[in-house]
Amino acid sequence: MDSNPVFDSVFVSNAASTFTLDGAKVADVDSCTTCNSNNDNPSNTVAMIWTLSSFSLTDGDFIYVPYNIVLTFAAPDLMFDATTYYDSWTWATTCTNTQFGVETTADGVTTTPVMSTLAPTCTTTTSTAYGNSLTIAITDENDSMMPSTWDNWEVMFAISVTNPSNWIGKNAYVDAHIENGFNGMTIAKTSSTL
Secondary structure (H helix, E strand, O other): OOOOOHHHOEEEOOOOOEEEEEEEEEEEOOOOOOOOOOOOOOOOEEEEEEEEEOOOOOOOOOEOOOEEEEEEEOOOOEOOOOOOEOOOOEEOOOOEEEEEEOOEEEOOEEEOOOOOOOOOEEEEEOOOOOOOEEEEEEOOHHHOEOOOOOOOOEEEEEOOEEOOOOOOOOOEEEEEEEEEOOOOOEEEEEOOOO
8 A cells, every 4th residue: 555654754944044843743634444554645634733943033033923934845746757746735724823932830730832813814825836835824913922032932833734646655845934924024944954
């Protein structure tokens, strides 16, 4: 049986102003009797947690609303006929914030901060040339990033992804950046390397 081990590891590309992006598979959300034990079959929808961390911003530098978090899959490869592209991974249009800041533990109880708007607006853009993108628009004034220190600051979203139907045995390459919501200027980009 074909399997698609795409989300056993996620690679991201490098940039100058940095943070790190990580994607972790939660579960396969399709009810499928033919799925393998890794739940990585073609066309399956995979629940993911996406984490932005290791920000290189200087303490005292803040990211104010409105800003967008943009995640983009690498463009799909051409098939052997050199005219047809493989399918790409596609994003779900529901984005749920699961952490916004630094977890704290007191008296054995862990508190996880979250955004004021737990499900910000998410829009998708489909592109064969550049890969499919997801834009998370952060507009609530309470969701500016203003930590006292960027050490251990993390932003996490639950966003599902659907595997390609015909591009098997490939890893998903994902770029990410945070941009100004007014003018689209990039504030920070992923720091890991393909």
